[in-house]
Amino acid sequence: DAEITQSPRHKITETGRQVTLACHQTWNHNNMFWYRQDLGHGLRLIHYSYGVQDTNKGEVSDGYSVSRSNTEDLPLTLESAASSQTSVYFCASSDSRDLTYNEQFFGPGTRLTVL
Amino acid sequence: AQTVTQSQPEMSVQEAETVTLSCTYDTSENNYYLFWYKQPPSRQMILVIRQEAYKQQNATENRFSVNFQKAAKSFSLKISDSQLGDTAMYFCAFMFQGGSEKLVFGKGTKLTVNP
Numbered sequence: 001d002a003e004i005t006q007s008p009r010h011k012i013t014e015t016g017r018q019v020t021l022a023c024h025q026t027w028n029h030n031n032m033f034w035y036r037q038d039l040g041h042g043l044r045l046i047h048y049s050y051g052v053q054d055t056n057k058g059e060v061s062d063g064y065s066v067s068r069s070n071t072e073d074l075p076l077t078l079e080s081a082a083s084s085q086t087s088v089y090f091c092a093s094s095d096s097r098d099l100t101y102n103e104q105f106f107g108p109g110t111r112l113t114v115l
Numbered sequence: 116a117q118t119v120t121q122s123q124p125e126m127s128v129q130e131a132e133t134v135t136l137s138c139t140y141d142t143s144e145n146n147y148y149l150f151w152y153k154q155p156p157s158r159q160m161i162l163v164i165r166q167e168a169y170k171q172q173n174a175t176e177n178r179f180s181v182n183f184q185k186a187a188k189s190f191s192l193k194i195s196d197s198q199l200g201d202t203a204m205y206f207c208a209f210m211f212q213g214g215s216e217k218l219v220f221g222k223g224t225k226l227t228v229n230p
Contacts, residue, residue, distance in 0.1 A: 033218075103162055103165070109159075
């Protein structure tokens, strides 16, 4: 079955380290998104992509970067991890070619702790 | 910019009873989608129900229904015959139609169904 996966599921890192969170989807969706979830804030958009070589900044993009070299993957990189980036990160994908139903499908999430 | 407000941080209901979760939003757009997502303790984000703003008829999915009041910018979720498995965080979300396909989320309502 097609799916969207994230790895690792849990990560502990230290302040200042570079961290990359992986997101992989097998639906061949052109749209991919990264959100972070914090208590009291719901989910907030970090970066998103509409296709290969396309990336865009979301609401809370400072300190994060993404690259889209193929349809299936959108890795999220924290260039220099900060304690404020301790959060749960969700990847999502959707198919904009389906004009009648634009549901976003979410991965299982990655819990990141920055010490 | 669009904003989504969920004014009830926590709610509880007895099993088999009905509960309504509130959501209001602010937008100057006329064409958009509204969603309710469920996040159980497993952390997985699950789409519960979807409403197109151009449709006057309220969406229904089994025990879940919405009361969509476009003029009032209100989008409440009614859960009938509540079940223990309905215990979860519920997020209301907005998406502009024909645009970026980004979701804007409310902060969520934690619903507990008591036996």
